[in-house]
Amino acid sequence: MTDDPAPTRVLLVDDQELVRSGLKRILRPRDGLQVVGECADGSEVESALARQAVDVVVMDLRMKGMDGIEATRRVAAADGPPVLVLTTFDDDEMLSGALRAGANGFILKDSSAEDLVAAVRTVAEGGSWLDPAVTARVLTRFRESADxxxxxxxxxxxxxxxxxxxxxxxxxxxxxxxxxxxxxxxxxxxxxxxxxxxxxxxxxxxxxxxxxxxxxxxxxxxxxxxxxxxxx
CATH class of the missing domain: 1.10.10.10 (Winged helix-like DNA-binding domain superfamily/Winged helix DNA-binding domain)
Structure with missing residues (x-):
């Protein structure tokens, strides 16, 4: 009899407790995922990663303290786990910054539970998840504002x-x-x-x-x- 594979360990970063609760209901052990930590601000991420092993960080962009861009930059600079960014449809400018900071993918907050689970798995395994709808909008915004x-x-x-x-x-x-x-x-x-x-x-x-x-x-x-x- 073989042992079940270890679950993918997830750190949630979002300043809204209700959002984190919803994410925890989606990212379930039955799907091979385990939420091992939560942060309500980007400034808490480094210490959370120091306390426990994490396979993927699910990061909100807009938070009252340190935003997701700076938190992602620090995770990448420390050679930390991959980061999946949660975004809304009008977060194009911040999303571009998160990609530059080292995010490994992004997904809309109103995506289906199935897509979120797939995105977390993909990024945790070293891949990328780029929501097509957001990619097109970010591209347009970037080309309008970039040098x-x-x-x-x-x-x-x-x-x-x-x-x-x-x-x-x-x-x-x-x-x-x-x-x-x-x-x-x-x-x-x-x-x-x-x-x-x-x-x-x-x-x-x-x-x-x-x-x-x-x-x-x-x-x-x-x-x-x-x-x-x-x-x-």
Missing amino acids: PPTGGIHQDVLTTREQEVLHAIACGLTNAEIAAALFISELTVKSHIGRIFVKLGLRDRAAAVVYAFDHGVVRPGDADRLRPPPGS
Whole structure:
């Protein structure tokens, strides 16, 4: 008889107790998740991580004390666990800052319980979770407010197909959507993504989005033009 796998240990960071209570009801042991700690302010995160082992931090952006951007920056600087950011639909500017600070993914607060569980698992396992709806809005906001894009090494080191895949990642498309848009298999998409990360020194999809923002890989409206229409 084999032992059950250890649960994924979650630290919740949100200044609203009601929100934390709701998250705890969703992130349940029956789904292989265990909330091992709670913080009501970003300033409490470092000490909480020092007290217990944590596999993933679920971080709110807007808090009365230290916000989620600074807290995420400190977690990343200390080589702490991956951070999944909780965001609302109008948090585009802060979300961009959280990605730059080292967040590994983001999900809307009104997402389904199933998506939240999947996002926590994905980020805890070293992946990224980028909500497509938020990605498109953040992209538009970023391009409106950012300095003119600087040149990047992607044009020199990536093949044309890899550049197309990087562009699609930055638009928030899933692997399945990229495969459909470029008429290739999902396995081929995964292979391209792996090579992109190695060539550009990127850790995950979230880092790829930040790179794309910084180097003018994408423009407002690109996601809508690239993503296949529903039912296609």
